[in-house]
Amino acid sequence: MNGGQSLNRKKQTGQTRKLAIAPYLFILPNLLIFGVFIVIPSLLGLFYSFHVYDGLNPMKFNGLGNYIKIIGDKEFWSTIGRTGIYAAIVVPLIYAVALGIAMLLAREIKMRGLFRAIFYWPTMISFIIVGLTWKWIFGDSFGILNHMLTLIGVEPVGFLTSPFWANAAVIIATVWSRAGFFMVIFIAGLQAIPTDYYEAARLDGATGLKVFRHITLPLLKPTSLLVFMLSLIDAFKAFPLIFALTGGGPGKETTYIVQYIYEIGFTKQELGLASAMSVMLFVIIGGFSALQFRISKGGAV
Amino acid sequence: MELRPLTKIAIYSLLSVAALFWLLPVLWVVISALKTNSDLYSYPPKLWPHPVTFEHFKEAFSKGDFGLYFKNSTIVTLTSTLLLLLINSMAGFALAKYRFRGSSIILIGFISTLMIPIEVIMIPIFKVLSALGMYNSMLAIIIPPAATPTGVFLMRQYLLTVPDELLEAARMDGAGEWKIYWSIILPMAKPILAVLAIFSFMWRWDDFLWPLIAISDPAKYTIQLALSNFIGEYSVDWGSLLAMSVITMIPVLVVFIVFQRYFVSGMITSGMKG
Numbered sequence: 001m002n003g004g005q006s007l008n009r010k011k012q013t014g015q016t017r018k019l020a021i022a023p024y025l026f027i028l029p030n031l032l033i034f035g036v037f038i039v040i041p042s043l044l045g046l047f048y049s050f051h052v053y054d055g056l057n058p059m060k061f062n063g064l065g066n067y068i069k070i071i072g073d074k075e076f077w078s079t080i081g082r083t084g085i086y087a088a089i090v091v092p093l094i095y096a097v098a099l100g101i102a103m104l105l106a107r108e109i110k111m112r113g114l115f116r117a118i119f120y121w122p123t124m125i126s127f128i129i130v131g132l133t134w135k136w137i138f139g140d141s142f143g144i145l146n147h148m149l150t151l152i153g154v155e156p157v158g159f160l161t162s163p164f165w166a167n168a169a170v171i172i173a174t175v176w177s178r179a180g181f182f183m184v185i186f187i188a189g190l191q192a193i194p195t196d197y198y199e200a201a202r203l204d205g206a207t208g209l210k211v212f213r214h215i216t217l218p219l220l221k222p223t224s225l226l227v228f229m230l231s232l233i234d235a236f237k238a239f240p241l242i243f244a245l246t247g248g249g250p251g252k253e254t255t256y257i258v259q260y261i262y263e264i265g266f267t268k269q270e271l272g273l274a275s276a277m278s279v280m281l282f283v284i285i286g287g288f289s290a291l292q293f294r295i296s297k298g299g300a301v
Numbered sequence: 302m303e304l305r306p307l308t309k310i311a312i313y314s315l316l317s318v319a320a321l322f323w324l325l326p327v328l329w330v331v332i333s334a335l336k337t338n339s340d341l342y343s344y345p346p347k348l349w350p351h352p353v354t355f356e357h358f359k360e361a362f363s364k365g366d367f368g369l370y371f372k373n374s375t376i377v378t379l380t381s382t383l384l385l386l387l388i389n390s391m392a393g394f395a396l397a398k399y400r401f402r403g404s405s406i407i408l409i410g411f412i413s414t415l416m417i418p419i420e421v422i423m424i425p426i427f428k429v430l431s432a433l434g435m436y437n438s439m440l441a442i443i444i445p446p447a448a449t450p451t452g453v454f455l456m457r458q459y460l461l462t463v464p465d466e467l468l469e470a471a472r473m474d475g476a477g478e479w480k481i482y483w484s485i486i487l488p489m490a491k492p493i494l495a496v497l498a499i500f501s502f503m504w505r506w507d508d509f510l511w512p513l514i515a516i517s518d519p520a521k522y523t524i525q526l527a528l529s530n531f532i533g534e535y536s537v538d539w540g541s542l543l544a545m546s547v548i549t550m551i552p553v554l555v556v557f558i559v560f561q562r563y564f565v566s567g568m569i570t571s572g573m574k575g
Contacts (some may be wrong), residue, residue: 166554
């Protein structure tokens with residue numbers, strides 16, 4: 001009996017030991033990958049940003065030199081400016097389109113599922129193919145869009161050769177590819193609004209626009225903020241779609257910040273400089289994320 | 302609430318116009334891919350292929366290496382997704398069902414990695430991959446993207462609902478921790494695993510940035526990387542490019558149709574980042 005008890009105890013301590021190690025082992029693969037491919041690169045990037053480094057020769061400490069250089073770099077600021085303008089147009093546009101469609105689809109109508117599927121499906125197509133699709137449509141010499149314009153008597157437009165229209169093309173393609181995603185978020189938000197509010201408003205004799213302004217919009221505020229911030233962050237990360245659609249051109253007219261950093265880092269091999277720009281982009285994006293996190297009180301969706 | 306007939310007509314017309322805007326571009330790509338080369342470049346464009354031809358589809362496989370890229374993308378997507386399901390569920394399980402030192406810090410750490418988009422660490426990632434000898438290796442686009450904060454978080458939230466008594470009972474019966482994970486937790490987590498699998502499939506199949514950073518050897522190109530290269534060429538071969546795009550869209554379309562309810566329900570609002 002005595003022997004049995006000690007054996008039991010041994011088994012138990014063995015088990016508690018296992019219980020103590022097991023969670024760490026379960027977490028290990030994820031932790032390792034995060035460590036090696038996110039944490040280390042982040043620190044490394046920060047480190048590079050204070051050095052002159054071409055990837056081959058030993059790096060040279062440069063203090064804040066890269067940052068000072070960037071602050072005086074006209075091209076960097078015009079890239080940031082272009083990205084900002086793109087964001088300032090694309091974010092409200094996505095917001096309005098996604099909310100508009102969500103409002104239409106939030107009602108009890110037939111074929112609702114089909115319509116939702118049609119609007120959502122483009123969000124699953126890769127940015128490269130979205131860019132390619134629209135390039136085929138906008139295409140200068142043989143694009144279908146220019147043909148349609150001539151049919152209604154409008155002069156053909158150099159969609160991908162004029163700076164203005166190239167940016168417009170990028171914006172149209174972005175809205176086309178992302179609206180469905182945000183539509184789904186809006187539909188969920190709209191469905192969470194209790195119908196009592198609408199009924200009460202109707203009894204008070206409120207009409208469509210008034211109901212929208214005084215009930216739907218205020219109650220939709222958390223969802224709106226989420227959509228706003230997510231699409232804003234997306235806008236500052238925009239790259240693959242544009243890479244396929246315009247290649248950043250004509251000239252540099254549709255080169256936004258991520259592509260610019262990519263070119264400085266990989267094409268021009270100025271790793272230190274590109275890293276400093278990345279740190280600045282991180283501050284911008286991180287600022288938006290932190291803001292969203294704070295506004296939504298801990299990110300509860 | 303019954304809608305007035307006039308409102309109904311207005312809603313349907315608005316929706317139909319919008320639906321056309323979202324459908325026609327893809328439809329135009331499909332129609333164009335079925336045209337002969339002379340029809341493809343004719344101006345004014347012909348609205349319908351005449352005759353319908355599959356030559357571009359055949360060409361894509363016979364003339365170029367599209368078959369290879371398709372195979373690469375398939376391998377990467379499937380293995381990376383399996384890896385994601387395995388390691389994210391393991392981590393989610395640990396964070397949901399064990400009390401251990403550092404667990405909350407690790408959870409917060411995992412979630413905060415969402416704040417660091419890969420776009421801002423492209424250059425150091427490239428250096429790390431080179432240092433590890435993973436540059437130009439398919440492992441570089443299989444392993445790193447498999448650890449997703451979103452996946453870990455969703456798994457954890459889901460597994461929080463598993464009662465502790467169940468695990469205790471299994472331990473009484475002498476089951477080891479791995480066995481508990483493998484034969485109790487995983488089967489219970491099937492619905493959330495399905496959601497993650499679908500998303501991972503889409504993320505990996507559509508991914509462009511990881512392959513762009515990690516791969517330069519054409520023999521290891523994924524479809525997206527290959528397409529992005531073809532479109533940058535001086536004279537674009539639109540026929541095969543459009544055909545390849547159509548083929549590339551098909552797997553995602555199939556996944557979408559089969560699992561539509563997962564996507565269009567609110568479920569996806571939390572699963573938005575790869």
